[in-house]
Amino acid sequence: MAEGNYSTIQEFILSGITEMSGLQLPLFFFFLGIYVVTVLGNLGMVVLILLSSHLRTPMYFFLSHLSFVDLCQSSVITPKMLENFVTDKSVISYAGCMAQFYLFDVFAVSECHMLAAMAYDRYVAICNPLLYNVTMSHKVCSWMVLGVYSVGLACATGETVCLLRLLFCKANDINHYFCDLLPLLELSCSSTFINEILGLSLSSFNIIFPALSILISYFFIIASILGIPSTEGRSKAFSTCSSHILAVALFFGSLAFMYLQPSSASSMDQGKVSSILYTIIVPMLNPLIYSLRNKDVKVALCKFVQRRQFL
Known part of the structure; x- marks a missing residue:
């Protein structure tokens, strides 16, 4: 068999989250509801920040791009996953699978670095x-x-090019609900x-x-907050930071569990x-943690709604 960008597999079957038939319909409506909230929340944030002049600050500039990344990442994954709940088997073409992996990788990597950029922005705002x-x-x-998106594109391109070199001969049942790297390598x-070394690196x-x-x-933000004389100010700042840290811990913790441990059937x-x-x-x-709890966003949303009512 000649090596290169060749595969005897023309399509893959996504096994989904669970094979229990009794859970398919309830899970469909559950994740459909989550997807609707995700689209409305993130798309709404992007539009609101673009149209509200007093939200054109660095913090909201980063927030709009985070919302864009979240919207795109969810849209790459969730519709195909929803299909899996209402069909006997969810089939995805070889080209579609590679495209889904590439786009997911772009937005997942971009989100990692976008969160870091946002944390640096808050550090400068509070400490300097x-x-x-x-x-x-x-x-x-x-x-x-631009650097965040460039890193996402570069990493995704490198991993996808290496993935295209692999041969898929017989098995085509992906033990996942989307085309991810580790299930494809199996x-x-x-x-x-080479793929495993590159992926781990x-x-x-x-x-x-x-x-x-x-x-x-x-760390520096919290140290600076401790110097705030007002108890109410410290409490409000800690409340905001704790919610941000929770979201970051949830995101990076789940990523680390998936990609920074040896793969096995159980894992x-x-x-x-x-x-x-x-x-x-x-x-x-x-959108709930970073934006909709913010007073400035609530004010901008109220003004936006009022303007629409007078049109």
Whole structure:
């Protein structure tokens, strides 16, 4: 069999989250509800920030891109997963599977670094407020976001090109609800050593480096908050930071569980549950945690609704 961009497998079958027939319909409506909330929340945040002049600050600039990334990532994964609940078997073509993996990888990696950029923005705003407008100028923020997307595109391209070199000869049942790297490597009938090394290296870089950056940023943020004389001010700041840290811990913790441990059949089944957190749950929670609890966003939303009523 000749090597190259060739595969005897023309389509894959996604096994989904569970094979228990009694759970298919309830899970369909459950995840459909989550997806609707995710789309409305993230799309609403993007539109609101674009149309509200007083939300055009670095913090909301990053938030709009986080919402865009969450919306895209969820839309790459969830519709196909929903199909799995209402059909006998969810079939995806070889080309569609590679495209789904590539797009998922782009947005997952971008989210890791976008969260790190947002943490740095909050660090500068709280710890160096006098230099904030200079340090986080529009040009700097634009370059940071461009860098985030560039890292996502570069990592996804590298992993996908290596994945296209693999041969899939017989087995085509993917033990997952979307085309992820580790389940695909399990099906390959050619050597996956390079893919495993590259995947582990990129996963380590894209998970550990942003997570450490966020932890360091919030360490200095919390230290600065402790110096606030007002008890009410400290309480409000800690409430905001704790919700942000919870979202970050949920996202990076589930990613680390999936990609920074040796793969096995048991860990792959557990990985499905872990994957739900960073592909479906976190994209739904982010607009609530980072945006809709914010007073400025609530005010902007009220003004936006009032303007629409007078049109």
